[in-house]
Amino acid sequence: MKKVIAGVLILFSIGITQVNAQTISGGIKVDADMSGFLLTKFPGAKSKLRFGASLGGFMEIGLSGSFALRPELLLKSRHSKLESTSENVKNDYQYLGVEIPVYALGQFQMGDGKFYAGAGPYIGCGFSAKFKEGDKKDDLYEGGMMKRFDFGAGILAGYEFSNKMQLSAGYRMGLTNLIKGGGDTKFRNHELSLGIGYRF
Numbered sequence: 001m002k003k004v005i006a007g008v009l010i011l012f013s014i015g016i017t018q019v020n021a022q023t024i025s026g027g028i029k030v031d032a033d034m035s036g037f038l039l040t041k042f043p044g045a046k047s048k049l050r051f052g053a054s055l056g057g058f059m060e061i062g063l064s065g066s067f068a069l070r071p072e073l074l075l076k077s078r079h080s081k082l083e084s085t086s087e088n089v090k091n092d093y094q095y096l097g098v099e100i101p102v103y104a105l106g107q108f109q110m111g112d113g114k115f116y117a118g119a120g121p122y123i124g125c126g127f128s129a130k131f132k133e134g135d136k137k138d139d140l141y142e143g144g145m146m147k148r149f150d151f152g153a154g155i156l157a158g159y160e161f162s163n164k165m166q167l168s169a170g171y172r173m174g175l176t177n178l179i180k181g182g183g184d185t186k187f188r189n190h191e192l193s194l195g196i197g198y199r200f
Helices: 002-017
Strands: 023-040 045-062 067-084 090-110 113-133 136-139 149-160 165-174 186-199
Touching (some): 023 165, 045 186
Antiparallel strands (some): 149 165, 165 186
8 A cells, every 4th residue: 555655646746846837727526426346256246336426626737738647536425236146135335435546638629628538546545335235234344344445547538618617437447355355356346437527
């Protein structure tokens, strides 16, 4: 995790060292998400995407007319389903936490606005993660079953209109196995998102 944080700080420092060539702006955004899990060697179970949401802000550090860094800070509410393939058992997964993605974006003028697209890493920290089956609800952090910290990568593409309103779409995939002591069994996040934002 220290290496991950160091990598994110390096991306920020690259932008800061280019201060004489950059423009800095910020904004707010809201995403509608579809999230689930990528399961490896997890027999008898399948994951189904469910709706969630995220709310937060972003900073745009323009290093040139065609390149920018975009760190975001998002509060996330995530819902997913885990279903047994052999029994009629369904677990509702409920998550609340924060994520900080940092995208390296290419951008160019298109019509009266601009199109942008790019990729980058993210780090996440969970506040709560619960599995609910019927009336029973287990806290996976307090039970020591799941890791709070996540690390992964994502892609983002969007369009900013002349009035600075933005529409975007993205995909993020976790690279961290969230199960503690899972061995070859892997349990990773993945998520599709559609968002609307405004840059000040």
